[in-house]
Amino acid sequence: MPPRALLLTLFSLLAFAACTSAPAITPTAAPTVTPIQPTLTHTPVPSTATETALPPTETVTPSPLPPTETPTIIVPTETPEAWRIVFLGKTCPITVTSCDPFAPSEDILTSYSVRNNGKELQLLNQVIPNLPPSLPQIRFSPSGERLAYREQADLFVVNSDGTEVRRFDVGQIPDIRDFDFLGETCLILYITNSTSPTNHVTVDRICVEQSEPQRLAEIDFPSEPYRRRFYKISPQGDKLLAYVQTAEGGDISLYVKVLGEDDPPHQLFHSPTRECKFRYQPLGPFKWHANGEGIELLWTSLCDNQSENVFYQMSWEGEGVTIKAMFPGIIIQGGDWSPSNGEFAFWYYPLEGGSVTIPGGDISGLYLLNFKTKTWKLTLPEFLVEEIVAWPVETDS
Numbered sequence: 001m002p003p004r005a006l007l008l009t010l011f012s013l014l015a016f017a018a019c020t021s022a023p024a025i026t027p028t029a030a031p032t033v034t035p036i037q038p039t040l041t042h043t044p045v046p047s048t049a050t051e052t053a054l055p056p057t058e059t060v061t062p063s064p065l066p067p068t069e070t071p072t073i074i075v076p077t078e079t080p081e082a083w084r085i086v087f088l089g090k091t092c093p094i095t096v097t098s099c100d101p102f103a104p105s106e107d108i109l110t111s112y113s114v115r116n117n118g119k120e121l122q123l124l125n126q127v128i129p130n131l132p133p134s135l136p137q138i139r140f141s142p143s144g145e146r147l148a149y150r151e152q153a154d155l156f157v158v159n160s161d162g163t164e165v166r167r168f169d170v171g172q173i174p175d176i177r178d179f180d181f182l183g184e185t186c187l188i189l190y191i192t193n194s195t196s197p198t199n200h201v202t203v204d205r206i207c208v209e210q211s212e213p214q215r216l217a218e219i220d221f222p223s224e225p226y227r228r229r230f231y232k233i234s235p236q237g238d239k240l241l242a243y244v245q246t247a248e249g250g251d252i253s254l255y256v257k258v259l260g261e262d263d264p265p266h267q268l269f270h271s272p273t274r275e276c277k278f279r280y281q282p283l284g285p286f287k288w289h290a291n292g293e294g295i296e297l298l299w300t301s302l303c304d305n306q307s308e309n310v311f312y313q314m315s316w317e318g319e320g321v322t323i324k325a326m327f328p329g330i331i332i333q334g335g336d337w338s339p340s341n342g343e344f345a346f347w348y349y350p351l352e353g354g355s356v357t358i359p360g361g362d363i364s365g366l367y368l369l370n371f372k373t374k375t376w377k378l379t380l381p382e383f384l385v386e387e388i389v390a391w392p393v394e395t396d397s
Contacts, residue, residue: 003388004214004368007164010215016184031249032251048262049192054305064216066152075337080117081113081116081261081338081339081340081342081343082116082117083115083116083338083339083343083390083391083392083393084113084114084115084116084390084391084393085113085114085115085116085136085336085345085366085389085391086111086112086113086124086140086388086389086391087111087112087114087347087383087385087386087387087388087389088109088110088111088112088134088135088136088385088386088387089109089110089112089383089384089385089386090107090110090383090384091382091383091384092156092349092364092365092382092383092384093382108133108134109134109136109384110123110133110134111123111124111125111132111133111134111135111138112124112225113389113391114264114345114366114379114380115141116338116345116368116379117230117379118366118379118380121380126148128158128160128161128162129161129162130158130162130163130164131149131158131162132149132151134303135149136386136387137149137150137178137179137387138387138389139179139180139181139187139389140181140389140391140392141181141183141184142181142183142184142235142290142392143184143353143392144159144160144391144392144393145159145184145393146158146159146160146165146181146184146263147160148179148181148187150169150170150176150179153169153170153171154167154169154171154324155168155169155179155187155206156168156169157172157187157208160393166208168187168206170189171299173189173191173204173213173238174191174330175191175192175193176189176190176191176200177190177191177192177229177230177231178190178230178231180233180253180265182233182237183234183237185207185208185209186205186206186207186208187205187206187207188203188204188216188233188237188270189203189204189206189213190203190231191203191204192201192229198216199220199221199229199242199244200216200219200220200221201218201219201221201229201231201240201242202215202217203216203217203218203219203231203233203240203259204216205237205314210225213222216237216259217240217257217259217260219240219242219257219265220224221242221255221257221265222253222255222267228244228245228283229242229243229245230243230244230286231243232240232286232287232288233269234288234316235288235290235291235292236258236292237259238258238259238292239256239257239258239292239316240256240257240259241254241255241256241288241295242254242255242256242265242287243259243283243286243297244283244334245281245283250281251270251271251338252269252270252271252281252283252299253267253270253271254267254268254269254270254286254295254297255267255268255270255382256268256316266270266317266318267318268295268314268316268318269297269299269314269318271299271301272301274301274303276303276304277304278302278303278304279301279302279303279304280301280302281299281300281301282331282333284297284299284300284309284332284333284334285334285335285336285337286298287336287341289314289341292316293315293316294313294314294315294316295312295313295314295315295316296311296312296313296337296341297311297313297314298310298311298312298314298332298335299312300331300332300333302331306326306328307328307329307330307331308326308327309326309327309328309330309331310323310325310326310327311323311324311325311326311327311344311371313323313341324371325369325371325374327369327376328387330348332346332348332385333389334346334387335388336366336388336389336390337390338390339390339392341371342370342372343368343369343370343371344365344368344369344371345365345366345367345368345379345386345388345390346367346385346388347364347366347384347385347386348364348365348367349364363378363381363382364381364382364383364384365378365379365380365383365385366378366379366380366383366385366388367383
């Protein structure tokens with residue numbers, strides 16, 4: 001479900017919660033900001049922009065799994081990391097009503113590319129020729145030299161210079177939930193029955209030099225009525241993660257299954273139990289480390305008027321669980337990690353009179369969280385963003 005639809009659901013639920021006996025929340029006054037006129041010629045945030053430290057939180061640190069001895073957190077090197085962010089969005093001056101995620105809009109969002117320092121904002125099809133202007137679902141190969149996208153009944157694999165490598169007709173394969181690269185020449189298809197509440201997934205591999213998909217596995221995860229479910233195969237193709245949610249705002253679990261073995265899926269994470277009159281938990285992003293051993297996971301929760309975002313790091317066996325950062329005060333519904341996992345890009349919109357606000361953040365746009373410095377900053381102001389994907393290519397810092 002796109003973040004704007006999730007935000008609309010959240011707004012409805014917050015309105016319902018306000019009618020209960022939960023404590024009232026003091027509205028935040030709308031900030032006064034001089035709007036930036038929509039233009040593709042973008043002035044980046046100055047390098048001297050103030051970075052804001054993550055505020056301390058008084059909420060209880062959730063411990064879904066017992067941490068081991070103090071582990072080493074993976075952080076970027078001293079050299080500032082330089083990477084590209086691809087997102088689907090539109091310019092969003094704060095005074096424009098259509099930028100409100102709660103406002104009805106039929107605008108077609110556009111795919112952009114920008115460096116993590118806010119420079120070189122470009123239309124994606126200017127960087128990679130021959131692409132459609134709007135790509136709601138896009139995946140990059142491990143090197144970043146190829147990308148895959150779906151357009152109606154076709155699945156395309158193209159080089160980063162825009163030349164087509166292969167077009168797959170997947171119209172005859174119903175219920176493709178998602179797809180990922182496996183290496184540089186193959187794609188993994190996650191196939192589920194959208195009308196079935198069970199968590200059964202078929203995993204197929206289709207390669208540019210093959211004419212037909214190859215069946216890798218059919219897996220039944222624990223039988224519960226799941227509302228949302230997402231899958232990711234390890235870079236080595238030997239393990240599968242399933243991130244599932246039982247109902248709207250319900251419990252969230254992360255499972256791992258070793259492919260080719262008879263052992264059942266193993267639960268790595270389960271959302272902490274809380275007593276809430278109102279609870280909202282979007283199913284956040286997750287990813288594998290390049291070596292297929294580590295996992296990054298974002299757990300987000302709104303319990304009554306207390307919100308928090310907890311960034312976990314763990315091994316695929318569930319060991320070495322580390323909390324890399326806790327970020328209270330807002331609801332992060334999507335985003336992606338940098339190639340080194342040292343940064344996290346996400347979108348934020350300040351709601352007028354909203355009940356959750358980012359401390360010090362009064363402009364909608366693309367924000368960047370640094371796990372080493374434990375600070376965040378606005379990197380691309382006044383944009384509405386729906387999808388964020390890291391493009392694993394090296395750029396000049």
